Amino acid sequence: MNLWVYLAASPLFWLLATVLAFTIAVQVHERTGRRAWVNPVGLAILLLMGVLLVTGTPYPTFFAGAQFVHFMLGPATVALAVPLWVHRHEVRATALPLLAAVLVGALTALVSAVGLAWLLGADAVTIASMAPKSVTAPVAMGISEKIGGVPSLTAAMVLGTGVLGAVVGPVVLRRVGVRDPRAMGTAMGAASHGVATAAAFQLDQKAGTYGGLAMALSALLTSALISAAILFLR
Amino acid sequence: MPLQGAIALILLCQLVGELAARAAGLPLPGPVLGAVLLFLYISARGGPGEDLRQLSDGLLRHLSLLFVPAGVGLTEHLDRIAQEWVAIGTAVILSTILTLVASGWTFTLVLRWQDGRRQRRGMA
Structure with missing residues (x-):
């Protein structure tokens, strides 16, 4: 029992648990024929939530260990510069469709999330937390704080949106006739940021590159749109 | 290097x-x-x-792995989600699908328009 008390408070244990849960989730993903709906991120999150609930571990204790994985998001974002450079000529030739798609995507995400949540009677804090849900987590949390949301609730919605976009993105896009990997990557990055970009990288390297670009542009545009809305409404 | x-x-x-x-x-x-x-x-x-x-x-x-720690933060908000799951769930699902379609179609349409313009220029 004392051993468990020690382990449960140790960052090393929760770091290992995070990596293990993800390894199991990836194995399940592989063994079930890499179906999109068995999303490794979503599955790993559910597994770990189960472990925390069963063991009664508070999230901050878990995060003390998991933060070392979380930290790598920053360097990974910086690393997007490499595939961007590799595909630079093609990206330049499609700059206009990319920009237009991200602008339309950012506006659609913002207006539809806020509008639907409001119509369905969500409370003001929930609506504010939901507004930036399609933007990459660190930026979304900053926006949420500015407009009266709860940053950690925003992070949860951002991840939900990400997993959903990773799972349904390829299916929905093919169904509506979008098959160009560049268009698919852009739409997935704009709607569901990094989680769907990771899924797009598994579809095709080009799709992943456009996903990364769309994610970065959408973070910029959404920040700008919300800042403008705040100034306008004031 | x-x-x-x-x-x-x-x-x-x-x-x-x-x-x-x-x-x-x-x-x-x-x-x-x-x-x-x-x-x-x-x-x-x-x-x-x-x-x-x-x-x-x-x-x-390995980008996917890096999102797991933040996602587990959902456990902090189970109460609110239990209360408002219909609104939150519907808004997240519909908004994500709408955004995917709107963005994917825009890319495709603008690309087609741009290619058409380039071709017409090429012929003239």
């Missing part, structure tokens, strides 16, 4: 990005500015070295 050089370069770009975003009061995340800096550096050098390429590949191939 050895591997440790590539690691240092990425961390340096991120650090300068964070500092610049803060100093200029930009609503931009530091790592996004860091990516811009790294892109400029690669362009100036005429290409990424083999180690930088491998490091970037490795980080991006």
Whole structure:
């Protein structure tokens, strides 16, 4: 029992648990024929939530260990510069469709999330937390704080949106006739940021590159749109 | 450039990005500015070295893992979600699908328009 008390408070244990849960989730993903709906991120999150609930571990204790994985998001974002450079000529030739798609995507995400949540009677804090849900987590949390949301609730919605976009993105896009990997990557990055970009990288390297670009542009545009809305409404 | 050089370069770009975003009061995340800096550096050098390429590949191939810790934060909000799950669930699902379709169609349509214009120019 004392051993468990020690382990449960140790960052090393929760770091290992995070990596293990993800390894199991990836194995399940592989063994079930890499179906999109068995999303490794979503599955790993559910597994770990189960472990925390069963063991009664508070999230901050878990995060003390998991933060070392979380930290790598920053360097990974910086690393997007490499595939961007590799595909630079093609990206330049499609700059206009990319920009237009991200602008339309950012506006659609913002207006539809806020509008639907409001119509369905969500409370003001929930609506504010939901507004930036399609933007990459660190930026979304900053926006949420500015407009009266709860940053950690925003992070949860951002991840939900990400997993959903990773799972349904390829299916929905093919169904509506979008098959160009560049268009698919852009739409997935704009709607569901990094989680769907990771899924797009598994579809095709080009799709992943456009996903990364769309994610970065959408973070910029959404920040700008919300800042403008705040100034306008004031 | 050895591997440790590539690691240092990425961390340096991120650090300068964070500092610049803060100093200029930009609503931009530091790592996004860091990516811009790294892109400029690669362009100036005429290409990424083999180690930088491998490091970037490795980080991006395992991108999914990095989202897990933040996602588990959902446990902190189970009460609110239990109360408002219909509104939250419906809004997240419909909004995500609408955004995917709107963005995917826009890319396709603008690309087609652009290609058509280029072709017409080519013929004239």
